[in-house]
Amino acid sequence: MTDANSILSAMTISEKRLKHTLGVAEAAKELAKTHFPALDLKQVELAALMHDFTKEYPHEKQLELCAHYNLQLTEDEKNNPKLLHSKTGAMIASERFGLPSEACSAIYWHTTGKAEMSPFEIVIYLADYIEEFRDDAGCIKLREFYKKAITKELDKTTALHKTLVRSFDTTIKHLISQEQTICNFTVEARNYYINRLNEIKF
Ligand SMILES: [Fe+2]
Numbered sequence: 347m348t349d350a351n352s353i354l355s356a357m358t359i360s361e362k363r364l365k366h367t368l369g370v371a372e373a374a375k376e377l378a379k380t381h382f383p384a385l386d387l388k389q390v391e392l393a394a395l396m397h398d399f400t401k402e403y404p405h406e407k408q409l410e411l412c413a414h415y416n417l418q419l420t421e422d423e424k425n426n427p428k429l430l431h432s433k434t435g436a437m438i439a440s441e442r443f444g445l446p447s448e449a450c451s452a453i454y455w456h457t458t459g460k461a462e463m464s465p466f467e468i469v470i471y472l473a474d475y476i477e478e479f480r481d482d483a484g485c486i487k488l489r490e491f492y493k494k495a496i497t498k499e500l501d502k503t504t505a506l507h508k509t510l511v512r513s514f515d516t517t518i519k520h521l522i523s524q525e526q527t528i529c530n531f532t533v534e535a536r537n538y539y540i541n542r543l544n545e546i547k548f
């Protein structure tokens with residue numbers, strides 16, 4: 347039976363990433379309690395602890411793991427090591443630690459997001475962005491935005507969807523400023539959640 351300690355003791359990540367990982371676990375449990383109380387908090391915690399499990403693996407090792415798990419990669423993914431750790435982390439979470447499929451799916455999608463995310467996928471995706479130790483400008487702004495939205499908005503779903511849209515906007519603007527490609531899943535996610543907000547408005 348997998349518990350937090352068995353994941354933490356198997357990890358080979360820096361102090362900074364460990365702090366971030368523990369921050370994601372706390373933020374994900376808070377998001378689950380606020381928005382999706384039916385989620386199993388123990389499983390949410392384990393998925394959060396696993397989400398960056400392979401993030402510091404060298405690119406070559408990521409590619410080897412992708413081949414081992416027979417993961418089909420797009421050109422963008424082959425060229426961008428950041429996009430691979432979500433996939434390889436999800437595979438290891440399933441095969442080595444026996445996490446349930448909904449937890450593995452949340453790890454798989456935590457970097458790009460996607461349209462119509464499950465509650466589990468949303469809490470891991472967003473916790474990764476707004477956990478308290480992330481100190482880059484985009485994350486700080488999004489964390490503040492969410493805190494305000496959750497107190498200001500009449501319903502929690504609107505606050506959540508507005509925060510998701512803003513997260514995708516932040517990512518897309520950053521990628522453009524860095525002259526990097528934008529993953530189609532992130533664009534689809536942005537459009538999907540804007541449409542959900544417009545549904546409420548009209
Ligand atoms: Fe990550």
Ligand SMILES: [Fe+2]
Pocket residue numbers: 366370397398474
């Ligand atoms: Fe992360």
